[in-house]
Ligand SMILES: Nc1nc2c(ncn2[C@@H]2O[C@H](COP(=O)(O)OP(=O)(O)OP(=O)(O)O)[C@@H](O)[C@H]2O)c(=O)[nH]1
């Protein structure tokens with residue numbers, strides 16, 4: 474019976490430490506394979522719907538995360554340090570919400586602490602929590618900046634993202650090598666010309 478068969482399949486998945494994939498999700502991917510011009514019943518494609526489904530769960534892991542939770546642990550004792558903190562060349566991957574095509578790039582994140590700092594890895598964690606969703610680069614940029622601004626209440630936040638969009642390289646206009654740059658500056662970095670210049674030049678812009 475089809476139902477028993479499904480059940481066995483789920484047990485096999487669990488035994489292999491894999492999350493079972495609902496039948497309708499697998500069927501959707503089979504439909505996409507057919508639509509693309511191939512036969513989902515051929516040998517090499519039999520397990521593909523499950524792999525694709527699990528891959529998308531991973532690409533979109535950010536939906537299961539509260540990005541601001543990464544900034545909950547803050548350190549007050551910073552030895553009188555009151556200059557900017559900058560993390561640059563943080564590689565990330567995301568997917569565009571228009572084509573679900575890969576967005577691959579790097580981010581620079583800076584803030585000017587007021588009282589508190591966070592562990593630097595946490596800035597990258599915030600970036601990934603937002604990147605692992607369906608995005609447009611503008612929203613990704615401002616969400617990361619706003620999250621740090623709200624959680625740390627620093628004097629300023631600056632986020633600059635440079636990325637290439639799979640939907641521009643592999644399809645559509647098919648123009649590889651184009652970098653899209655977006656920036657979001659808040660507080661001192663927005664209001665004070667000297668601070669803005671300093672942070673952008675430290676970021677390499
Ligand atoms: N602003 C912005 N646009 C994006 C991003 N990612 C993809 N796009 C663009 O979203 C647009 C969607 O345009 P549509 O005309 O609706 O879609 P389309 O017919 O597939 O467009 P083409 O890509 O030009 O073939 C395209 O111009 C994409 O290049 C992003 O992060 N930010």
Ligand SMILES: [Zn+2]
Pocket residue numbers: 569570571572573574638640641
């Ligand atoms: Zn796109």
